[in-house]
Amino acid sequence: MKSEYDVIIIGGGATGAGVARDCALRGISALLIEREDIATGATGRNHGLLHSGARYAVNDHESAEECIKENMILRRIAQHCVEDTGGIFISLPEDGLEFQAKFIDSCRAAGISAEAIDPKEALLLEPSVNPSLIGAVKVPDGSVDPFRLTAANIMDARLHGAKVLTYTRVEELIIENGRVVGVKTLNTISGHRDEYRAQITVNACGIWGRDLAAKAGITINMLPAKGALLVFGHRVNNVVINRCRKPADADILVPGDSITVIGTTSSKVPFDQCDNMYVTREEVELLLREGSMLAPALNHTRILRAYAGVRPLVASDDDPSGRSVSRGIVVLDHATRDGVEGFITITGGKLMTYRLMAEWTVDLICKKLNINAKCTTAEALLPGSSTSTNNENCKRTAVSVNRSKASAIYRHGTNAEKIDHSTATKRALVCECEQVSVGEIEYAVNCLNVNNLVDLRRRTRMGMGTCQGELCACRAASVMASVGKKCAATAKADLKNFIAERWKGMAPVAWGDTLREGELISWLYDGVCDLSNLKSE
Amino acid sequence: MKQYSEHNFEQCTKCTVCTVYCPVATVNPLYPGPKQAGPDGERLRRKGPQFFDESLNMCLNCKRCEVACPSDVRIGDIIQSARIKYSAKKPGLREFTLANTDLVGSMATLVAPVVNTTLGLKPVRQVVESVMNIDHRRIFPKYSFGTFEGWMRKQKKAQAQYQKQLAYFHGCYVNYNNPPLGQAFVKVANALGYGVQLLDKEKCCGVALISNGFIKKATKQAKSNIESIRKATKQSLKVVATSSTCTFTLKDEYHHLLGLENGDIRENIDLAVRFIYNLLSDGNHTLKFNPEAPRIRVAYHTPCHLERLGWSQYSIELLKLIPSVELIQLESQCCGIAGTYGFKKENYKTSQEIGQPLFNAIEESECDIVATDCETCKWQIEMSTSKKVLHPIEILASALM
Incomplete structure (x- = not known):
């Protein structure tokens, strides 16, 4: 993998993904670095x-x-x-x-x-x-759906040449002569340390952007x-x-x-x-x-x-008390604001305006790089989108006696065609609540940059239904292992992590049927799989 | 009675025990099973009708999923309601003929010998299969020459002599195919000191109309029946039926599937075996059995809807009271016919595969006779085994002095 880019974007939320896509569509070489999976911060934690x-x-x-x-x-x-x-x-x-x-x-x-x-x-x-x-x-x-939206932006960015690294933490900004020229990274799965350089680094870290800016000695009041x-x-x-x-x-x-x-x-x-x-x-x-x-x-x-x-x-820059909050989109050119060249922060705004935020950011990048390229993200369809409407797509399959196909089209749009449903095994359901088939899991693992079960959930809704992973998590773990993504030991650790993540969300509302469901999950995963006694690596 | 929320499906904890007990899912891998067709599917159908699929028509509405469910989810009702709401398959000639038991029955009984002989002919059944998609291997129940209602009209005076009275919901089968069962019921009721009368107006309970998609007509008939039963209830007349499926439909399906209010009459509808067993248990009623009656070995088969009512023990205990009967209790499982389901060509294979373990058990039991409270179970078992099938009331009546 090459180590020099025009732009490095830090943060894999909707905004970062949007910036990467916009750069890629304008022919600017871009590297997106995300410390966890895409859409794990505020992007995936709102109303939708x-x-x-x-x-x-x-x-x-x-x-x-x-x-x-x-x-x-x-x-x-x-x-x-x-x-x-x-x-x-x-x-x-x-x-x-x-x-x-x-x-x-x-x-x-x-x-x-x-x-x-x-x-x-x-x-x-x-x-x-x-x-x-x-x-x-x-x-x-x-x-x-913020997960789908982010994934589609990432997919389009990659289709147009951008590189994307998830589970990669930026440990340091490389600063030379008062200019941010790159980043030092740590891959949290493999433990590898790397260095990447670019003319411009974009801080799209949301609330975590304060800490990133601090690495360059810059204060942003958040x-x-x-x-x-x-x-x-x-x-x-x-x-x-x-x-x-x-x-x-x-x-x-x-x-x-x-x-x-x-x-x-x-x-x-x-x-x-x-x-x-x-x-x-x-x-x-x-x-x-x-x-x-x-x-x-x-x-x-x-x-x-x-x-x-x-x-x-x-907080508005013109209010030193930090009390007056700017609700709109905030693009900070740290060259003019703080005298640090090659560093831009994009923040504020909302999921709804991620594309516009990206447009403004890349406009500024173009200006700085002397590139004359127009933004096309408002016109170019994201992968999966087509000119016919979603409902028409689904209606076509209404008589096909296949709910999982209807669900796959609902989730992946035209990309659902890439899902292999040719055999009974591929059509078999992994997640029954959300109708996710083996074929869809394999497609997600192979094509949508999935590292673990939680990533898989964001791409497919596996485990997001009524049973919260009770039936599907172990099946999905087995599919992940069978396509070579996990070995038995890491699959089990992954399973434990997934169930813990599901329980975290259930715990605050654990009464009535949700509590009964939780009991059954615990019988299955503790009683049958003995997950509680799994030694962490 | 427990109150069910409108969101009953969300009580499902996905334990999947319903699918384990589903007779269709056991033999037909194309059917997704009650969990997916019912509570899982219902949740998705709220997104849009494109999440309904016609595989739900494979459900035979036996309700064994509901019996198995530890979370009290009305799985069968959810599936049937979805079919009613979303199915794009419109009922045709076959469905009309199978569903309108009243209309077809009243015409057939006029010319019963002709109908019975004709439908018994293999070439005719082949034609029926090609025109109507009713499987040629399926044997039709014979029609009676003259109806039970006709016979009852002649009994009016004699029955009025009894001080205690009950109203008998005979159902289409007794009326058009098997008046002797109704007559046996009258004999037993009389022996217990009850005179039998009919409801003011009895319409077919509508179970076949519901399962074949004639909801409007089913609702019309249900309303009429509820009105007649209400009238009897006001006169303090217990309404008793011999058919377990008619009873189940009147008590539960009217409310659950047709959305009709029947709470005020529900408790006044009883099943014949239960009504009689309870009378015999109260200490004030006895029956005189014929000591000369020949000993018979009877194998009892529990119909699905009787299982759902939770009343199968009444039939079994009642049969045990008959001195000349040696009772064998068959394992409770679906016979596969499910009313008109097994008549349809596309379901024939599934239907027979479901019933096979039961047929084997019956043959192995070396019984003389099979007893069951459901008429369509009777057709299925008589067609698929070497045994004759009687209603427990018929066996009881024949053992009396």
Whole structure:
């Protein structure tokens, strides 16, 4: 592998992946380095909401405009990552209707279609909605799968020549004559240390970007804001439900793939917790209490798990106290800001605007490298996306008596064609809850840069269903071993790690059916596989 | 009664014991089994109808998955409801003929000898197979010349003599194919001091309409039956049926699959064997058995829907009370016919493979007669073994003085 590039991007979230793709499409040689797997930070730990921008319309006109533009772009370029569910903003009796008028005006001013509908019509549109609503506004919200979106960007970047290294930690920035010229890395799986050089290094590390900048002696004031969410066992709603009031805690309910997500909370956390966040009982209670105001059925729906992400909020440079937070996209050219050449930080923003963030970053890179190339990421389709719609793809297989095929198309779009379903063995299911076949697992392991079971879950949804890995984890471990990705010993350690990761999310909501499921998982993996007594290597 | 949530499917912990007990999954690898077709599939179908697949039509609705489930998931209901909601296969001539037991029965009984002889002819059955996709190896139940209802009209006066009364839900099979079973029930009821009357209006319970996709008609008939049973209930008349599947349909399927409210009458519907066993157990009722009755070795087969009702022990205990009967209890397993399921050409192989272990057990039991509470189990066993099949009530009636 070569060690010289035009650009090194650090951070494999949506933003980093977007920057790598944009660079690759403009012919700039790029290396992306991620310390874990792609989409492990804030990218994979949010609602998965394809914002229409309506939520920001009243308070943040600029963000709202960005959102609706990117919303329309993603529907086209990332069609297999997006579902056009539509969204509604409901007013409850305690909210009144005062906010609604202002809300509709602000939406329209930002170019977001917002149509007030009768509460009865809202109930027809989404039967799970709180029937005591007094008003509703229809907006073009949807859902987006952040794992798929990131994976598609990574795939396109690689197709166009970019290199991607996961499980690779940047230990040091190489600084020569006040200029960042490369990185020293450690591969956390093999233990290999390497050095890579580039004219420009991009910091796309989200909240962890503060620490990376510090390696170059640069201070970025960041405020880690934790957001906790709950995953319900199945789709409660088929339309995104928001509360039509000033944005507050737990007021968005998103149907994503086979589940529904409620969130989020918002609280400051210390930096040392960003790597390992737990959802507290108080957060669970708050999410349930507020969530059931949107859809009362949540009160008696099984909760699969709880998780939390960290928003990388950046304090405005012009406010030394660090209290005033910039909510928008922040591109920092450290040459002009701190006198350090060859180093750019891209942060702030949101999942929805990852592409725009990448565009601005690569525009700056082009300027610095004197390259005259236009951004095409808003037009070029991501791999898996096609000009026909997702639903059409799925409808075609409706009579094919094959749910796993329908599921594979839902997940991989046109790339589902690459999955080998030619024999009964390949069609056999590994994950029954999410209909992931042996063929799909093999495709993911061979083509989507999978190192372990948790990576595999992000690529396929294996283990994300009702049983949380109870039946599929050991089967998937066996497929990984059979394609030569793992040996028996590492497969078992991997299995233990996967089950522990699943349990971490179940523990905060372990009551009722979720607890019964947990018991059964523990009988299977402890009682049969004796995983607890596995000696760690 | 336990209240089920609308999200009953989410109680599933994926233990998969249902699939172990599924008779179809055991013999047909193309069927994904009740766990995947039921709770797993239901979760996916909430995403969109493209996640329904027609393999769900392989479910024979035996409900043995529900009996096996430790989490109280109504797996069979979930599968049947999904078929009702999503199946793109529209019922055709075959389904119409098989499902409309009332209509076909009332026409056939008028010309029973002709129908019976004709349907017995091999060339005719070949034609039936090619036109209707009903397997030519399947033997049709014989039609009776004259209905049970017709016979009952003549008994009205005699039955009214009894002080205690009950209402008998005879079902299509007793009415059109086997009036002697109804007559046996009347004999036993009378011996216990009960006069038998019919409901104001009895329609086919609709089980075949439901499984063949005629939901509108099934709902119409169900409503009519619920009304008639409600009327009987108000007159304090117990409603008793000899068929386990009719009983199960009236009690459970009306509410679970058709969404009809029958809670007020549910407890007033009883199965003949249970009703009689409970009378004999209360200390105030006895039956006089004929000491001369020939000794017979009876093998009892538990129908799936009786297993689901949880009442199979009543048939077994009742048969044990008959002095001339030596009872063999067969292992409870599906016979494979499942009403009209086994008649369909595409299901014939599955149907017979499911039943094979039962057929073997019956032959090995060296019984004289097989007893069961379900008419379609009777057809299947008589077609597939060398034994004759009777209802426990018929055996009981023939052993009386």
